[in-house]
Amino acid sequence: MEKKAIASIVFFSLSVTMQSQKVLQPLASSYLTLSQSILTNYAASPFYLHGNLTVFMNDNTSAAGEIYYYLGETQDIKKFDFSHLLLWGLGKNFPLTRNFYLTPYLQTGLSYSKTKTMATDSIPAQAGITPLVSVKSDLQYFIHPIFHFFLQVRFLYGQHVYHPPLSLHQIGLSAGLGINFAREK
Amino acid sequence: MKIKYLCLTSTLLLKSIDLLTQNTSTTGMLSLGIRSTISTFSHDGVGLGTGGQFRIRFSPRVNSDWFLDYITIEKKPVRNTYYHIGWSVIYYFLRYQDAPRSIQPFLAAGHCFDYNQKTIILQPHLKKDRWGSAVQAGAGMHVFITPRLDITSICQYMIHFTPEIVAANYNGTYTLEIHEHNALEGHLLITAGLNYKLFPLWKKKQ
Numbered sequence: 001m002e003k004k005a006i007a008s009i010v011f012f013s014l015s016v017t018m019q020s021q022k023v024l025q026p027l028a029s030s031y032l033t034l035s036q037s038i039l040t041n042y043a044a045s046p047f048y049l050h051g052n053l054t055v056f057m058n059d060n061t062s063a064a065g066e067i068y069y070y071l072g073e074t075q076d077i078k079k080f081d082f083s084h085l086l087l088w089g090l091g092k093n094f095p096l097t098r099n100f101y102l103t104p105y106l107q108t109g110l111s112y113s114k115t116k117t118m119a120t121d122s123i124p125a126q127a128g129i130t131p132l133v134s135v136k137s138d139l140q141y142f143i144h145p146i147f148h149f150f151l152q153v154r155f156l157y158g159q160h161v162y163h164p165p166l167s168l169h170q171i172g173l174s175a176g177l178g179i180n181f182a183r184e185k
Numbered sequence: 186m187k188i189k190y191l192c193l194t195s196t197l198l199l200k201s202i203d204l205l206t207q208n209t210s211t212t213g214m215l216s217l218g219i220r221s222t223i224s225t226f227s228h229d230g231v232g233l234g235t236g237g238q239f240r241i242r243f244s245p246r247v248n249s250d251w252f253l254d255y256i257t258i259e260k261k262p263v264r265n266t267y268y269h270i271g272w273s274v275i276y277y278f279l280r281y282q283d284a285p286r287s288i289q290p291f292l293a294a295g296h297c298f299d300y301n302q303k304t305i306i307l308q309p310h311l312k313k314d315r316w317g318s319a320v321q322a323g324a325g326m327h328v329f330i331t332p333r334l335d336i337t338s339i340c341q342y343m344i345h346f347t348p349e350i351v352a353a354n355y356n357g358t359y360t361l362e363i364h365e366h367n368a369l370e371g372h373l374l375i376t377a378g379l380n381y382k383l384f385p386l387w388k389k390k391q
Contacts, residue, residue, distance in 0.1 A: 061334045090379040108221045108235040130257050131235035133221035161259035163306050
C-alpha cells in the first residue's frame with residue numbers, strides 16, 4: 001500500500017517535472033485560498049477566504065479581479081464584525097524564467113465592513129461601503145497546463161468611514177496551488 | 186478535450202484582439218481602465234475614491250475620458266459620499282507618441298454630474314443629499330508601460346455649481362443646512378489609474 005502511494009507521488013512529481021520542461025503561455029488562472037492580513041495601524045489580523053481570477057491579456061499585461069471574504073481574526077478582541085473586500089486592476093507581467101512570472105498590480109476596489117460596537121458607544125456600529133486602493137505583487141509558477149503555484153503579497157489602503165471609523169490599511173499574504181488555462185508556446 | 190477547446194478559443198480571442206490593436210495609437214482607439222482618486226483641499230477633508238473610466242481618442246492630439254468615481258470622506262462630525270459621473274477632453278500639447286516614448290503629458294478639462302450626501306456620523310438618521318453639476322480642469326501624464334498599457338496620473342480642480350451642504354453646530358446639536366453662498370466651492374482631485382487600449386472603434390480615412 002505504502003509502495004503504491006510512494007510510486008504515485010513519484011509518478012506525479014515526474015509528470016509535473018516533465019510538463020514544467022515545456023514553455024507554457026498562460027491565458028487565464030484562478031485560485032481559492034486562505035489569506036492572512038495584518039492591519040498596520042492596529043493590533044488586528046483578519047483572515048479571509050480569497051478568490052482570484054486573472055486573465056492574461058497578452059504576453060505582458062494581466063487583468064485580475066479578487067474577492068476577500070472575511071472569516072475572522074486571530075486576536076481574541078476583534079476589530080470587525082465583518083470586512084469583505086473586492087478588488088480589480090491591471091498588472092505588468094515580468095517573465096523571470098521559463099513558466100515563472102512576477103506581476104505587480106495596481107488595483108482599486110471596495111470594502112463592505114462593519115466594525116465592532118464598543119461597550120462605551122452610545123450608538124451601534126454601522127456597516128458601509130468604502131473605496132480601497134491596493135498595490136500587490138503576484139509570483140506565479142506554471143508547472144502544468146492546468147496547475148500553478150502562486151504567492152501574493154499586497155498592501156491595501158482604505159478608511160472605513162462609518163461609525164466607528166477605522167483605518168483599513170493592511171499588509172496581506174496569500175499562497176497556494178491554483179488552476180489555469182495555458183498552452184504550449 | 187474540453188480544456189483543449191477552451192485553450193484554442195481563448196487563444197483565437199486573444200489573437201483577434203492582438204490583430205485589432207496592432208497600431209495602438211490610431212484615432213478611434215477605445216481604452217478601458219481603473220482609477221483611484223484622492224480628494225483634498227476642501228472643507229470636507231481628505232478622502233479616497235475608487236472608480237473607472239473609458240477613453241475614446243478623436244484625433245492624434247485629442248482624447249476623451251469618461252469616468253465614474255465613488256469617493257468617501259470622513260471629517261468629524263460629518264461623513265461625505267460623492268459620486269462623480271463625467272467626461273474630460275484630453276489635449277496632448279506635445280506631439281502624441283506611444284511607447285517606447287515613456288511619458289506623454291497632457292491638459293484636461295471637462296464637466297461632470299456630482300451627487301453628494303452628508304451624514305452626521307453619530308446621528309446617522311441626520312443626512313442630506315443633493316445632485317449637482319461641476320466642471321474640472323487640470324494637467325496630467327500617461328506613463329507607457331507597454332504599447333497598450335499606461336499609468337495615468339492627473340491633478341485637477343473641480344468646481345461645483347451647486348450650493349453646498351454644511352453641518353452647523355447649535356450648542357452641541359448638529360444640523361445639516363444648504364448654504365447658497367458656498368456655490369463654486371470645490372476640491373482638488375489627484376487621480377492615478379491604469380488603462381488598457383482595447384481596439385479602434387473606427388479607422389482613420391486615408
